[in-house]
């Protein structure tokens with residue numbers, strides 16, 4: 001990981017950009033900037049509150065300004081999920097020397113995290129269908145500007161952070177292509193999925209065995225009465 005060029009984390013809201021960025025910056029001892037947190041500090045209000053009081057357009061202007069400043073310094077930059085909604089942000093990112101990492105997450109996993117944890121403006125005002133369409137549209141946009149794609153599905157933040165770091169290094173050294181890095185990350189996500197499914201299967205089987213066992217004991221005890 002070159003310390004001179006920033007790494008920019010992009011991806012859908014709730015996928016873990018802030019968590020992964022914080023973790024990786026600490027681990028690699030580089031500067032960390034989170035566009036949502038910077039706006040929150042400047043405005044003394046959360047993105048949700050700014051959306052409600054000053055509107056989305058105002059929020060997006062602040063976001064562009066912060067991105068522009070952040071790209072001038074080395075370190076890790078976590079962006080808001082809507083960073084790709086503004087053309088100027090896309091051209092800033094494309095023109096910059098930064099390595100852009102798309103942290104991919106599939107929608108069911110993202111929804112689980114969002115519903116468990118936080119209130120975000122675009123979640124509250126959308127239907128499930130609209131939310132899915134937003135995710136699908138943005139997925140294409142994130143991919144169109146990403147240098148590296150990491151699949152975060154079913155993975156802990158330390159693993160995602162390690163994959164970000166490795167992916168950037170492998171790309172810089174021309175050891176793997178973007179496609180190969182993405183496929184390797186996807187394979188690891190699928191392996192995790194298989195592990196989860198195996199655990200679920202074992203659980204169901206032991207439940208079934210227990211149930212059978214209990215009913216056999218019950219039958220046995222009735223007969224012996």
Ligand SMILES: Nc1ncnc2c1ncn2[C@@H]1O[C@H](COP(=O)(O)OP(=O)(O)OP(=O)(O)O)[C@@H](O)[C@H]1O
Nearest residue numbers: 013014015016017018019080081113117155156157
């Ligand atoms: N790998 C993970 N597994 C499970 N939960 C996670 C993981 N990473 C983050 N979370 C949880 O999901 C929520 C969203 O994470 P985070 O705020 O880092 O997302 P984000 O991508 O920065 O979202 P936004 O685009 O809205 O800023 C948090 O509450 C966090 O604790």
Ligand SMILES: O=C(O)C1=C[C@@H](O)[C@@H](O)[C@H](O)C1
Nearest residue numbers: 013036047080081082120121
């Ligand atoms: O997906 C989005 O458009 C947003 C994501 C958050 O990170 C915040 O930047 C804000 O809530 C908007």
Ligand SMILES: [Mg+2]
Nearest residue numbers: 017018036078
């Ligand atoms: Mg964030």
